[in-house]
Amino acid sequence: MSSKKNTQVMTEFEDDFRLENLLRKFWAKWYWFLASILVCFGIAYYIAQKQTPLYLVSAKVQINDPKRGGQTAETQLLGELGSMASASVANESEILQTRYLMESVATDLKLNVTYYEKGSLRNAELYAPPFVVDIVEPIDTIRGRSLEVSFAAEDKISIKSDVLDTTVAYNKPFKLGGVGTVQILKAESKPVENTTYVVGITSIDKVVESLQGSFTILPGTAASVINITLNHPVPKKGEDILNRLLKNYVETNVNDRNRLADSAYAFIQARLQYLGGELGSLESNIQGFRQRNKITEMSKQSSELISNSSQYLNELAKVETQLSVLSSLEDYMRKNAKGSSIVPSSLVVSDPLFSNLVEKHNSLILERDRRLMSVTETNPIIVNLNQQIASTNSDMLASLNSSKNSLGITRNRLMAQLRNVEGQVQEVPKNERNYLDLARQQKIKEELFIFLMQKGEETAISKTYNTPNSTNIDPPKSGTSPISPNKMIYYAAGILMGLLIPAGSIYGQYLLNSKIDTKADIVKRTSVPVIAEIGHSGDVKNLIVGNMTRSAIAEQFRALRTNLSFYINKPKGNLILVTSGSSGEGKSFASINLGNVLALSGKKVLLMELDLRKPSLSTKFGIDNQFGFTNFVNDTKVLAKDVIRPLSVHENMYIISSGDVPTNPAEMLLSSRAGELIEELRSMFDFIIIDAPPVGVVTDAQLLGEYADFCLYVVRHNYTEKAQLEIVEDLNANNRMKQLGILVNDIKTGNGNSYGYGYGYNYGSYGHEDGRGVRRKFNSLFKKS
Structure with missing residues (x-):
């Protein structure tokens, strides 16, 4: 039941003080934070100033x-030429980012x-x-x-x-x-x-x-x-x-448009030159035919037939013209199988699929030519572009072939309709009939020639209207303030790092500290009560408590005297065993001052130096240690009164020193003479304080435990390992010592030490176990600051 209650108190105590303890350590190392902030801010300032502003x-x-x-009219011509005038914003964004x-x-x-x-x-x-x-x-x-x-x-x-x-x-x-x-x-x-x-x-x-x-x-x-x-x-x-x-x-956009127009114009001029020769030859044949046959004008019947068949002839001429253009384009593309030249698309206005393919093909050629200015033909990008061009060229040939087949069907239909009319021509005289054939061929050639001349003029005119496809609506302008570096971020980061570095260091020490630092460290590891806490003394003297002393430590020993009265209050022979887990924790210091505070209350007190392996009590009093406890045990002629010596510090204080250091200290403590001596001393003194060896090192203290009325286990703040508290817990759990109590020694209140915060001029009032006394002092500190 006691253990369960102690655990509950420990949990509440630890929760209350964990943050306060940590903040207290931060506060105690404020100069670390100040130095760290100054250094980190200086580094951040240097880095920020070294950055180039953008x-x-x-x-x-x-x-x-x-x-x-x-x-x-101009935009229509541009559209027919496939000059990329309708390029999307996404495409133009990509073009603006090109390497070229x-x-x-x-x-x-x-x-x-x-x-x-x-x-x-x-x-x-x-x-x-x-x-x-x-x-x-x-x-x-x-x-x-x-x-x-x-x-x-x-x-x-x-x-x-x-x-x-x-x-x-x-x-x-x-x-x-x-x-x-x-x-x-x-x-x-x-x-x-x-x-x-x-x-x-x-x-x-x-x-x-x-x-x-x-x-x-x-x-x-x-x-x-x-x-x-x-x-x-x-x-x-x-x-x-x-x-x-x-x-x-x-400039690149306009140059690309002009290049497309030049390509179409060159193709049209070549075809016009060829058709001009054919048309001239045909007109010469017609003239010679009329001269040879003395035909000045057509007969009335022939005129009517020509008039009736003119509609079919016009439609057939248009189809023949388109077929001729498609054949010329097909020959041009087959000669240009590797895609080294621009393909004109303005001549095939009736096929949007072909126009789109030509636009893609020409864009790929322009892109390839731009990249070839900085890389070679073997570059993977050029190889990929060539593959795309070849694929597009193949698709265009397939599209042309499909268009030719479609136009061929239309031509056959028109010719069938025209043949019905020509059946009536058979009744026309032979010369007129031959003349009619020549006139029809002339009309087809003229239609094609006129079509090409029109496209050539449109192409030449389109170059005049080749304006940029973009308008600079907001000219380039820079901001008045740099966008980077953001110096405030650097400065804030410097201050933050200045806080985090010392905080992390202190917190790391706090987490890795294996020494007793707070009361919670004791409470959560053992059910043995803490009956006294003694503050740190800067005085090198071992005797702190005097008759007129009103220091904080003297008051803490008086509090220990009071607390002991609740555990032992026999009229005579109260024996207190003082031990610790290891040497250096202050058990001799505690023994001396506890004895003195008891003597000041009028009690007759005896100090027994029974740390036979490493005696120090007699040395602290400056007395000779040649004769003492070991001499009494070894020599039956030595009486108790022979080893008892008075101390000058107080008339009620006496000491039995250890004597010569024996080779078998444990056996000497087990000797019947030791028991006889202790029993005799009980009748002579009110309090007997035994300065025993550390219980965590040897078993001597446990051997003496059977004589003790109360065992005072000394731990030292920021010295005793937390793991050593398992020793006192084991002694208590297995009843190896009677009435165990813990004395916390050498509590340092400065430098952020958390244990016993509040010691000083407040008579050692550590505070209650609920932590409220400490919190009041902690809060008052920050209110003052």
Whole structure:
């Protein structure tokens, strides 16, 4: 029942004090926190200042859709030419991020050479440097190089790098390893003397990778708007980079449109030249036929037949024209099987599937040609594009073949209808009938020629209307404040780390501490009661309690005297055994001061030094230890009064020293003479205090336990291992000692020590077991602070 109650008290006590104990330790080490915060904040400040600030440069582009609103003649022509005027926002966003565009920007602005002014914390990038590093003859693959450039009098330029240390003049080329031939040119502004500049040189490929990572290109909230942002350390340079990207994008778009138009125009002109020859030859034949046969005009019957068949002839001419165009395109594509040229789509306006395939095919060719400017034919990307082009070319041929078959069926139907009319032509004279055939062929050729001339003119006109497919609705503009680094985050992180490092260290020590630190450490490990707590004494003297002493420790020993009266109160012969788990825990100190406080109350007290293995009590009193307990046991002639000696500290205090150190201390304590001596002493003294050996080291204390009326087990704050409390619990559970009580010695109240908080000038009032006394003192501390 007692154990269960003790466990409940322990749980409540531990819960109440765990956080308070930890906070108290934090408070005691406040200077750790202050030093840590100052150091961590300084590191955070240094890191924040060393970071290069980045500014956000943004722009908005609207993609123009020619199909929105009214259809103008120009937009219709552009649509027929398949010039990608209806490109989606998603497609244009991808085009804006292509390597080709980024590479053109890096090359145009020479972004592979970066200039800095060397600083103490970081180098500041310069956009308008006082000199220009010109790469005259670059090597195939430029490796990264960093140059330190400084200027002295007479235009002498000092250059230092890991591969070069020299002095050159303006406009004088020199070799730079990993870069090629380089020269330094003058700029409008002059360099500042005694200032060191840093020049970073890298490859265009590295710059392109960096640009692609810095740009963010996303569709805007509006359906046709693209938002473009760039993070850059120099706002003006970032604006120029973004402006150049948009400029090159527009130029590329217009160039692609013109290339498509040129391809279609060249094809049409070639066909017109061929048809012109055929039509001229046919007209010569008609003229010769009429001259030979003296035909000036058709007969009335022939005119009527031609008039009746004109509708079929017109439709048949259109079909024949389209078939001729498809055949020409098919021959053109078969000769261009590898997809090396643009395919015109404006000639086949009736087949949207073919037009889409042509648009995809031409886009792939343009993309491949752009990439071939920076890579070779064996590059995996080029190989993949070639495969896509070949596949698209095959699909286009299949589409053309399907269209030709469809047109062939239409032609056969029209010819069948025309033959019905031509049956009536058989009645026309032979010469007129032959002339009618020639006239029909002429009409078909004329229709085809006129169609091609019309398309050629439309194509030529379309180049005039090739305007950009985008509008810069919000020009590039940088923000006034950097977006990174966020210095407040660095500072907050520094302060947080400054708090966490010492807190973690103290908490780690708190968790890993194996020594007794709080009363809860004792309560939860043993049911033996704590009957006294003695504070730390800075005095080197062993005797703390005096007749006129009113110190906190003296009051604590008086409290121990009072508590003992509840356990032992015989008129005479009260024997108290003082032991501990190991040496150094203060049992001799406790014995001396407990004896003195009892003597002060008028009791006759005897101290027995029975730690025969390592006696120290007599030494503390400064008396000779040549004659004592061992002499009484070994010599029957020695009487009890012979080994008892008075102490000068008080008239009621006496001592029996241990005597010579024996070889068999345990056997001497088991001797009948030892028992006889103790029984005789009981009748002579009110209190007998035995300073016994540590019970955790030898069994001597247990041998003496049978004589004791009360056993005082001494533990030392922040010295005794928590595991040693198992010893006193085992002694109590197995009744190996009578009436056990624990005395906690050397309680330190400073430096965040949790045990016995409140000791000092409050007469040792540790507080109640419910912890309320400690909490009151703890709260008052923070109220004052």
